[in-house]
Amino acid sequence: MMQPQEQSATSAPLDFFAGIGRRAFNFIGELGAVTIFFLHGLFLIFSLPFQFKKIVQHIYFIGVKSVLIISLIGLFTGMVLGLQGYYSLVKFGSEGLLGAAVALSLIRELGPVLAALMIIGRAGSSIAAEIGIMRISEQIDALDTMDINPVRYLISPRIAASIIVFPLLTAFFDVIGIVGGYLTGVVMLQINSGIFMNSIYSSVEWADVSEGFIKSFVFAAIVSTICCYEGYFTHMRPGGFGARGVSLATTSAVVISCVLVLIADYVLTSFLM
Amino acid sequence: MTDNTAKKPFIEFRNVTKRFGDRTILDNVNVSIYRGEITAIIGKSGVGKSxxxxxxxxxxxxxxxxILFEGRPLAGMKRNExxxxxxxxSxxxxxxxxxxxxxxxxxIAxxxxxxxxxxxxxxREKVQQKLEQFEIEEVLDKYPSQISGGMQKRVALARALVTDPEIILFDEPTTGLDPLRKNAVLAMIAHHQREIGFTAVMVSHDIPDVFFISNRVAIIENKKVPFQGTPVELEQSDNEVVRQFLLGQESLKDELTGLLTKHELERLLNSELARMGQYQNRLTLILFTINDLKQVREKIGYILEQRLVQCLGMMLKKHFGMIGTSARYDTCSIVTVLPHTDKERAVKHLERLKKEMQEMALLKADKYPKSCVDISVMAGIASTDRPVTIESLVREAKNEQQLMARLSCSGNGVKE
Amino acid sequence: MKKYSMEVTVGIFIFIGLLFVGYLTVKLGKMELVGSNYYTIFANFDTIGGLKKDSSVRMAGVEIGRVGEIKLDIDSLTARIAMKIRKGVPIQEDAIASVKTNGLIGDKYVSISPGGSEDLLGDGDVLTDTEPPIDIESLLGKYVFGSVKK
Incomplete structure (x- = not known):
């Protein structure tokens, strides 16, 4: 009776560290695989003949179809920022800075991040699911046997479309968010509209705007790559085959992209400040 | 076509071993595939045919x-090769x-x-041509999920053929289809293979239907390939593994017609013939053949072609069910064995059957208002009182064949 | 939605998106589209109290430029700031620069009061008269302890 206990006692700490090591190893391997996948897809965007039509299709799917939700979320985010900002600033008698507060938080932070999160929810999940289904129904193998490079055919147009769409949707989000802030600040709470707009004009810098766009480019790369990657390698996923595998792939595509977007946001903010 | 020893293999597997983890799927497999032939790869499910x-x-x-392609290893090929x-x-x-x-x-495009x-x-032109060949023009703007399984197969086949490939690999081209459509797909493949002359490798478990159309057969069993050769060689093989495999794989009844399979028939016949020595019996064999099936296929379609065989089978079963046994002999022939029956009785049976057959709905011209086809059903009788081989009986019957029923294009068909 | 083809909707989407991007970059971000339209002058402050790079520089409340690089002047141990002033705006030699605040806790900016001198500052010149920002903490302290005259 003692023997197994003893054995587990001696090997438990080793197992523990072995587990950490294995995970770290897997994680780094995965990171490398994702990076290569992204670079491969990015490189093949520029291979001829240029897949213009497919990119347009994906812009339509990822971009145009997200405009409504992005506008809606942008509007309400701006409105709530206006409201919250007003009640905080009015305590210091600085409600004249409301425009700056709304615009800066939208342009630097909330625009790129919330737009990215909304696109993940709306388009990222379906990218992962679509590619995942193509994988399990052997459509990707079929492409391969037809000598059509699946990465070029499926992944590159999506990455290209995302890189075009993300900054545009972020701009939508920012501008509509500022309109939302204007609605609460000026229309509802009676701040002078000149003061509101002027505080925006005088406080927003090129650095703020460029930071927002740099973020949106990075998020585009992260989201499109992760969602495509998860779908593309659905079949490599342990413990999930068929429809279950696709559902797991979709879930982890959404979760991983969200987490990575927020981490990247922090890292970028600290570098770009 | 059959003289393989002189020919070099087109694709050759040389000592190929494949493992998934610690599970061996293929163990030192050697298979040769020859240009312009249909090679069937058969085996139980899950043995690694795919x-x-x-x-x-x-x-x-x-x-x-x-794996060698025309003598060159695939692994060593340059990128452009x-x-x-x-x-x-494809x-x-x-x-x-x-x-x-x-x-x-x-x-398809x-x-x-x-x-x-x-x-x-x-x-557009090329795709249109394929759409017509496979009779799927009416679904061209539908999505795959909106069309039936048989249609999907045809679309897949059209897509595989549209690039005019030299080699087509079929992975279970008939799974999930009913016997009628299954045989229609196989006939379609065989037909196009003859027309275009591509090399086909087909994984299948439709035994024996796949034998009718293949030039070569390879069996994958227990990680190895215990047999490869022509279907005729396969049937004559005395390798124990192969025999066991065939017994285990082959169903007793032919799926399309509901009749016995050729193998079962042989077994039955052999036991009948063996008994014959003891009890001075006669045994009669009738060979039915549908002629001009090819024409039916070209003018009307694959399904009808199969339906004709099916109908004939059902008719024979109804007619001879009490006194004899029928079995599918090849794509367009059915053999009926009547034990304890002499030739005169068989002729009488045939006379009655002839009337019935002429009334067969499928042989009426008004069934095919748009096209003009010639279909004829032939029957021949062979009788014996000595043990002989089934082949010789069939050969004899074949020589005796006479017309049973006919749909003639110029006669009672559509006037031109 | 069937009325318009996908290309048209995508085109409209990209057009509007680019308009918004343009608004953000040119109007709000004040991206310098053509070359440099500014000249730089320097000023030393005892303290700049929260002034930052790109804070605005105003004259009579109107923005005339931006604060450039800020560093510590090792010789005098004062803050040395560069100011990028829009070309065409004259700054006299005896103009006074002071650090002011928007509202009570708003952004800091540099206010330049014009002087009376005939000589104007050019690119790279130094503005000598400066006023540090009002130290709100000490002002509050004085108010609380009663040393500010009513």
Whole structure:
């Protein structure tokens, strides 16, 4: 009776560290695989003949179809920022800075991040699911046997479309968010509209705007790559085959992209400040 | 075609071994595939037939051994050689792998669009031609999920053929189809293979239907290939593994007609013939053949062709069910064995059957208002009182064949 | 939605998106589209109290430029700031620069009061008269302890 206990006692700490090591190893391997996948897809965007039509299709799917939700979320985010900002600033008698507060938080932070999160929810999940289904129904193998490079055919147009769409949707989000802030600040709470707009004009810098766009480019790369990657390698996923595998792939595509977007946001903010 | 010893193999597996983890799927497999032939790969499900096929096109790589294409190993090919090879191969997947977000037309056009520099109009023409060949014009703007399984197969077949490949790999082209459509698909493949002359490798478990159309058969069993050769060689093989395999795989009844299979018939006949020595019996065999099936296929379609065979089978079963046994002999022939029956009685039976057959709905001209076809059903009788081989009986019956019923194009068919 | 083709909707989407991007970059971000339209002058402050790079420089409340690089002048141990002033705006030699605040806790900016001198500052010149920002903490302290005259 003692023997197994003893054995587990001696090997438990080793197992523990072995587990950490294995995970770290897997994680780094995965990171490398994702990076290569992204670079491969990015490189093949520029291979001829240029897949213009497919990119347009994906812009339509990822971009145009997200405009409504992005506008809606942008509007309400701006409105709530206006409201919250007003009640905080009015305590210091600085409600004249409301425009700056709304615009800066939208342009630097909330625009790129919330737009990215909304696109993940709306388009990222379906990218992962679509590619995942193509994988399990052997459509990707079929492409391969037809000598059509699946990465070029499926992944590159999506990455290209995302890189075009993300900054545009972020701009939508920012501008509509500022309109939302204007609605609460000026229309509802009676701040002078000149003061509101002027505080925006005088406080927003090129650095703020460029930071927002740099973020949106990075998020585009992260989201499109992760969602495509998860779908593309659905079949490599342990413990999930068929429809279950696709559902797991979709879930982890959404979760991983969200987490990575927020981490990247922090890292970028600290570098770009 | 049959003289393989003189020919060099087109594709050759040399000592190929494939493992998944610690599970060995293929163990030192050697298979030769010859140009312009249909090679059937048969085996129980899960023995790695698909794995075998995927090796040819590089979807999987062998752990050891090599695969040669015209004597050159695939693994050692240069990039452009590999591309050229890959472009000459089409693969038809078990679940069709049609692109479900593209409609039928786009599915078939995709390989042309993506990897040739053909003009839009040329692509359209080429696809249209395939659509017509496979009788799927009416679904061209439908999506794969909106059409039936049989249609999907045809679309997949059209997509595989649209690039004019030299080699086509079929992974269970008939799974999930009813016997009628199954045979229709096989006939379609055989027909196009004869017309175009591509090399086909077909994984299947439709025994014996697949034997009717293949030139060579290879069996995968227990990680090895215990047999490869022509279907005739297979039937005569005395390798114990092969015999056991065939017994285990073959169903007793032919799926299409509901009659016995050739093998079962042979067994039955052999026991009848053996008994004959003891009790001075006569045994009569009637061979029914439907002629001009090819014409039916060309003018009307694959399904009807199969339905004719099916109808004949059902009729024979009804007629001779009490006194004899019928079995499918090959694609268009059925053999009926009547034990304890002499030739005169058989002729009388045949006379009655003849009337019935002439009334057969499928042989009426008004069934085919649009096309003009010649269909004829022949029957021949052979009788014996001594033990003989089944082949000789069939040969004898074949020589005796006379017309039973006929739908003539110029006679009672559509006037031109 | 069937009325318009996908290309048209995508085109409209990209057009509007680019308009918004343009608004953000040119109007709000004040991206310098053509070359440099500014000249730089320097000023030393005892303290700049929260002034930052790109804070605005105003004259009579109107923005005339931006604060450039800020560093510590090792010789005098004062803050040395560069100011990028829009070309065409004259700054006299005896103009006074002071650090002011928007509202009570708003952004800091540099206010330049014009002087009376005939000599104007050019690119790279130093503005000598400066006023540090009002130290709100000490002001509050004085108010609380009663040393500020009513």
């Amino acid at each position: 794995v075998f096929l995927k090796h040819i096109i590089g979807l999987m790589k062998p752990d050891s051994g090599e 590999w591309t050229a090879f890959k472009r000459s191969v 693969y038809m997947f078990q679940q069709n792998a049609l692109f479900d977000s593209l409609n039928v037309f786009e599915n 995709l390989p042309l669009r993506e990897r040739t520099s053909m003009k839009d109009r040329e692509i």
